Amino acid sequence: MTTFERVYEAVRRIPAGSVASYGQVAEAIGNRRLARVVGYALHVNPQPGAIPCHRVVKRDGAVSDAFAFGGANRQVELLRAEGVAFLDETHVDMARCCVRGIPLVL
Helix, strand or coil, rough: CCHHHHHHHHHHCCCCCCCCEEEHHHCCCCHHHHHHHHHHHCCCCCCCCCCHHHEECCCCCECCCCCCCCCHHHHHHHHHHCCEEEECEEECCHHHHEECCCCCCC
16 A cells, blocks of 8 residues: 555544544554655545545644645535534634544554
8 A cells, every 4th residue: 555545544534523633644654754745645635525635634723725626715614514613714623623543554
């Protein structure tokens, strides 16, 4: 399994109504230092409907300015539709909506 495939599998494990940070996804694929690689992988997501990349946010809960499939506004729309709580227009309430761990994908 390639690194990108492991990223996609980890992201599939984030339940609807929850989010994870790029670092959490990187940790789930075995190396927390790969957070930027997670971002690159999500930017070229081959299956936007099946791989819910909108559930990955920055560690402070900020949505991505470069959300690949419609911009930050679209990411916010998708998250709100799943019931994700926000602190303001662009920051997810991480205390309420962040997953506590993603199972390891190796």
